[in-house]
Amino acid sequence: MERRDLLKMIAAATGTALISRNVLAWDPTRASALKDTGYTSDDLGLINEIADTIIPRTDTPGAKDVNVAATMAIIVADCFTLEEQTLFNQGLQDIQQLAQKSHGKGFVQLTSQQRLDLLTPIDAKATSINKKRWQDKKLKAHPFTLIKQLVLFTFFTSKVGAMEVLRFVAVPGRYDGHFPYKKGDKAWAT
Amino acid sequence: MAANEYDAIVVGSGISGGWAAKELAEKGLKVLMLERGKNIEHIKDYKNAFKETWDYPHRGRRTQEMIEDYPVLKRDYPLNEQTNGMWANEQHNPYVEKKRFDWFRGYHVGGRSLLWGRQSYRLNKEDFLANAKEGIAVDWPIRYEDLAPWYDYVERFAGINGSKNGLDVLPDGEFQKPMSLNCVEVDAAKRIQDTYKGSRHLIPARTANMTEAKPTEGRTACQYRNKCWLGCPFGAYFSTQSSTLPAAMKTGNLTVRPFSIVSEILYDKDKKRASGVAVIDAQTNESIEFKSKIIFVNASSFNSTWLLMNSATDVWEGGLGSSSGELGHNVMDHHFRLGASASVEGYLDKYTYGRRPSGFYIPRFRNWGDDKREYLRGFGYQGSASREGWQRNVAELGLGADLKNAVSEPGDWRIGMTAFGEMLPYHSNRIYLNHKVTDKWGLPVLEMDVELKNNEKLMRKDMTQDAVEMFEAAGFKNVKAYDSGYAPGQGIHEMGTARMGRDPKTSVLNARNQVWDALNVFVTDGACMTSGSCVNPSLTYMALTARAADFAVAELKKGNL
DSSP states (O other): OOHHHHHHHHHHHHTSOOOOOOOOTTOOOOOOOGGGSSOOHHHHHHHHHHHHHHSOOSSSOOTTTTTHHHHHHHHHHHHSOHHHHHHHHHHHHHHHHHHHHHHSSOGGGSOHHHHHHHHHHHHHHHHHHHHHHHHOTTSOOOHHHHHHHHHHHHHHTSHHIIIIISBOOSOOOSOEEEEEOOTTOOOBOO | OOTTEEEEEEEOOSHHHHHHHHHHHHTTOOEEEEOSSBOOOTTTTOTTTTOOGGGSTTTTOOOHHHHHHOTTGGGSTTOOSTTTTOSOOTTTSOOEESSOOOOOOOOBTTGGGGSOOOBOOOOOHHHHHHHHHHTOSOOOSSOHHHHHHHHHHHHHHHTOBOOOOOBTTBOOOSOBOOOOOOHHHHHHHHHHHHHTTTSSOOEEOOBSBOSSOBGGGTBOOOOSOOOGGGOOTTOOBOOIIIIIHHHHHHTTOEEEESSEEEEEEEEETTTTEEEEEEEEETTTOOEEEEEEEEEEEOSOHHHHHHHHHTSSTTTOTTOTTGGGSOTTOSOBOOBOSEEEEEEEOOOTTEEEESOOSOOEEEOOOTTSTTOOOSSSSOEEEEEEEEEOOTTSOOGGGOSSHHHHHHHTSOOOEEEEEEEEEOOOOOTTSEEEEEEEEEOTTSOEEEEEEOOOOHHHHHHHHHHHHHHHHHHHHTTOEEEEEEEOOOOTTTTSOOBOTTOBOSOTTTOSBOTTSEETTEEEEEEOSGGGOSSOOSSOOHHHHHHHHHHHHHHHHHHHHHTOO
């Protein structure tokens, strides 16, 4: 049973508000161990390959290089609502099924070009739905949107993403609001 | 002196409590500071101060567990992984919402001084006159001139950066050099100046982040990391820990007692004075009494009011200060969460270096000078311009190397600003005790009955329209208004529930922040505010506290208290 369901059941049974943990100042949040997220190593391999198709290695590291799947799995397990989790998992399943249908093998077995060709129309579909969602907030997000957003987030908030793909200075020490920029210079991570 | 006897007791350790402790201890009083929550030691306890995004298991996102634990906090931005554990436990400390009220509390030494926005502005002359001129609520018992030297005093010590602009609407102060505007903001300031012929101004925000070090106080200038809410190991922004507490401790006159919930001010009805406080130890549940000559109540607006309501109930059913009929009434906050954003063309050869923990400010211009609107009072804007990062929407780039390369470079410049509006003090906007619901220690809790009224709703139309108009005047493109809706409390500027005034029949406190019914009890946090202005209030609490402490010590010496 999901921890949340369990807590709700206890709350309903006792009729009292839950007594929450005594959280200390700037306390680390509780995080699921990767093995408890419910994702198998095959799942993580699939997520990493999808992620690497979205953010591939170029002259800088890509999504698989930073193993985004490990962090994504924990964020999905701990931060996503059940509905979002379902949508996310549906997205993974859809991609896997499409790979089987069109190539007779799993997504990870495809060449990188086949992966890109397979995901590109899915991304286009998701993008068009997102445009409609600006008008109609009740429209459900496309599962791929959830996956793509989490890949971008997890990659660019990683140490490698911030330091090797973007730029990061821990202690800037000053502010310059007229800092010179030329095309090709990297963006700041934060 | 007996073990539990002090010259002064300060209830609360946030912005105003820290100031009270410092001023009273420096003037030679033996001071006891009582804090309901845990201790947080400067630097040593700033566990996240050097963490980066990748050091958090969820990269800063809130977990479902946090959302369960914080049903109120989850309503807005303060619930995040970085500041986990810095907000009051909502199961232990419930309250009742007759109408929705978002109450964001910091129960620990330092209080919300560790979690504040740091924007620091003086009220202006009109702010102190408006109630009387317009027949709203009651007149402030003090004027700007009464507070001006105390603003000087607290600004110098706290370390406020800002530019001197010579504006009546936003009086200058004793500032450190300002944090600079960036290239887009500088030009926006010029265009707004030209378009509005000097009646509207875009200036650098004035914040309690130091731009000049104070080596003798162990405080370094801001390092532009923009991590203030994690506690600053450089001591660069004003907090109790970085500023007032070390000064108070240096005197040898201050005792700080964490985990001390003050449940009642002990009132001597023969002497018409408070004699001390009753405390529940939050960890052991032990009851303890402390005696003192004077008491400073700085528990944050609503908790200070709660304490008064829970005191001297054998004399006044509604508690100490309730004889006025105003205790718990006149709740104010600043209403906001609306404004505009726009795209900025050009400036592609410019970027920013460093993470500035501030931005720009546009002081109030409505109902100012010759301007007259269908509502009373006004609003100011806080905002900033920046180039977009990897978070921007680049759907058209699809997937792969093109997407990666595109979002690895900064995008176009954008600019945005949020309006903060004054809320009038309405008698019907109130908080009161609810005895049916109790907290973890069996104490009654507060119930909130607060709403925006017509004046604020009318003002909100201008708050978006004017933002759009100014951005268009400044030449920005795709200007879009936004209004994310506002619930009372979200400004985290609760004020007014034990207001100052000239008459004990209509106010809880006099011109010196003394409770009319117990002159040795001073309330100098947001509860004392007679009106709210539209500027961020903390600097005013600092000034009022220093002023009241100076008066209290003088009165003690004269034998008047």
